[in-house]
Amino acid sequence: MTDTVRLTVNGRALTVPAGATVAVALAIAGAACRTSVSGEPRAAFCAMGICFECRAIVDGGPHQRTCQIVCRDGMEVRTE
């Protein structure tokens, strides 16, 4: 096992420490997770799976709580 993981965020390659959650990867990439109903950028907030602010598209699946998902090599993440 290596100590970093490579994934893409909105198509751009990113390396994060192994064990990092997707919400952390998005924060490192400087990306908000989603655009709110009224158009505001939103990022992770509670970081414990409750608030749903960290929703993003993970490997094609929309509305995933990225704070509860650990990054894997080759993962494709897109903001919503």
Add this chain to the structure above:
Amino acid sequence: MAARDAIVIGAGIVGAACAAELAHAGLRVTLLEQAQPGTDATAAGMGHIVVMDDSPAQLALTHLSRQLWDNLAPSLPDTVEFDRCGTLWIAQDEEEMAEVHRKHATYGAAGVETEILDAAGLHAAEPNLAAGLAGGLLVPGDAVLYPPVAARFLVERAVASSAKFLADTPVASAQNHTVTLRDGSSLHADVIVNAAGASAGQLTPGLPIRKRKGHLVITDRYPGFCRHQLIELGYLKSAHSVSADSVAFNLQPRRTGQMLLGSSRQYTDESSAVDGRIVQAMIERAEHYAPGIGALSALRIWTGFRAATPDKLPLIGPSLADASVWLATGHEGLGITTSLATARLLADQLLGRPSPIAAEPYLPARFENAQKTGAHD
């Protein structure tokens, strides 16, 4: 009758519509609601404004209602989420296509525009439907709205026409021009309109109304997954199951991008709890028609009760036992649609105005025997 005061009981969509119509016609209206506007069946309903043709009377009432909603549409605030997305009735096979053609003819004769879609047309209209379906009938004039806000809007219209609205005001009894509130005080009026929905029978005993439970599931936002309100015509295959528990595929796109998935009908269950067995059956049906739906995220499930009459038509008009009490209830699964026409027919009768459609099929008097004996369960 020098009927110039009216008390309307219940600020569901039906009572709210009646209050708005009567106040607009110049009556001094008081609208009484035990909770807040639109929090009972109106909050549970799908909000599909739909023309239906189970009977000529149902077709006449729903068609008139849809026209009234169309007239109102320009004044509806954005929060009512009125969206003329149209209805798409889905046919699985040739037998159901025959029903498409029958419906097309019936609707056409009534002046309701429809369009027959073949398999390719259906697929183009709704790419997420299963392959191999035979076709469908598109009713482009049907619409969708958000019922609780629509009810509140109608309450506000009533108030703007000088009606008095009292929320959190439960009624204990209503008879002989007198409404007694649960706090013991009483109000008097020339006419009392019982629009208490499925609870109307508690105020006017002997009504031929049964509660018919329904379940709905709401999804997260998936804009574009479906574009029209989708309803299966599959009921043809089990036409005699009018009284049994039943489910049908019914999928509604909301303007938010969410979808409402229905629907179920149960007579025997009076608890508001979610019944997993029914939900499962509903979803299996949905996956049959829209195979991708299983992957979507569901946010919530809820239940509600329809006020069902034996002939599936509402009760609009004077009650039998007490000429001061009028009824506006029994709308089963169509009360959002038919609220406006109900208000219109009721006001026309009260004021002696002509109505655009015949009022007889909806008069409570048609159940004379049931009401006299109070024998209905």
Add this chain to the structure above:
Amino acid sequence: MTRSFDIVVVGAGPAGIAAACAAAEQGRRVALLDDNPAPGGQIWRGPSTAHRDAVSRAKERWLHRLQQNPAITSLHGCRVFDVPGDGLLAAEQNGQRVDLRYSKVVLATGARELFLPFPGWTLPGVYGAGGLQAMVKAGLPVRDQRVVVAGSGPLLLAVAAYLRETGARVSAVCEQASWRSLLRFGASIAHTSRLWQAAGYRWRTRGTPFHAGCWPVAAHGGKTLESVTLSNGTRQWTVPCDLLACGFHLVPNTELASLLGCTLQQGFVTVDALQQTLIANVFCAGEPTGIGGLELSLAEGEVAGLAAAGAIRAAQARIPRRDRLRAFAAQLAVTFALRQELHSLSKADTIVCRCEDVTWRTVSQYTGWRAAKLQTRCGMGPCQGRICGSALNFLLEWSPDSVRPPIFPVSIASLAGPTASAPAELSAIQEN
């Protein structure tokens, strides 16, 4: 798929881990499941830091005990969303539905933070207090980032200490409770190790100003956070920062308990001396029975696990210690009671419901939660009102709605049930 166990423990925080270990050591087959990707709950999340304190020692001890026990099946990333029948829980793991059959269940679902809406709280860079800590534990680098820690509760100092150790520049810790409450609290715990724990955190945050009777009133920034305005009731000042860690203590996660029919009193699950709820075979331990911290959660977990396993004597032996710890829980609630001024934190344009973007102006027109929800969509988003509902419970004293399945959003396929079950005999019908 349906799996059967003697005892199912929901929540793998300290309470759940203690319950699972205690039950398994009595020879029971136990499932321990948690929504998180790894065991530990909120406090024992992520890798240990260099700093070795009582918390990290307890963590190592318990995780070791957990991992050693082959009678415990740990299910991670697994979230219970429904109670499909007697003795049965429905969960979703990796998008698949798993049903769990139990003879006894221990609810150890923990707590979430209470968040109060103030202008700017939706800006990226504003986190919960525990929230930012969790992000850092999950890999977020904060070296040289300027952080303000604010809100209420003993968590604030722990978070500040942790952030300092990971390289952040914590410019202020703001506790809304007054010095007076804090000193009284200090005196009441003076004879316990907790004072040392608190003193330890304070030592580790030395050099960072600690303001009691102080709270955030606004966060500012364009696309992300740039500064935060703080108030002590008489004066307001603005501090530049990159991150704000802000939470107003904890709210118990009682949705699953409610769904199972357990009785709640003042928001907490009612349990007897052996942590059994009023529903047969359902036990509850940790924060849902009262916010009391790590040691109490562990103590309650052990009692619940032993009692669920039928080891009543052993469970009873642990009651006195647990009860002593409960006295501390009562102190916590008094000390960190939220001040009146916080009722006016939300301004007209402040978004209260983050899922549906409903503002304070819109929501506060209504007289109750149900009408507000139906009319404004407040609380109708995927968090199901867990954030705004808890805030409005404080701000307007609105009581929450009844709990309905699913208690978390799940895929429609999972709602439909495990695939092997018999389909219901239902016919299709016509109308909508």
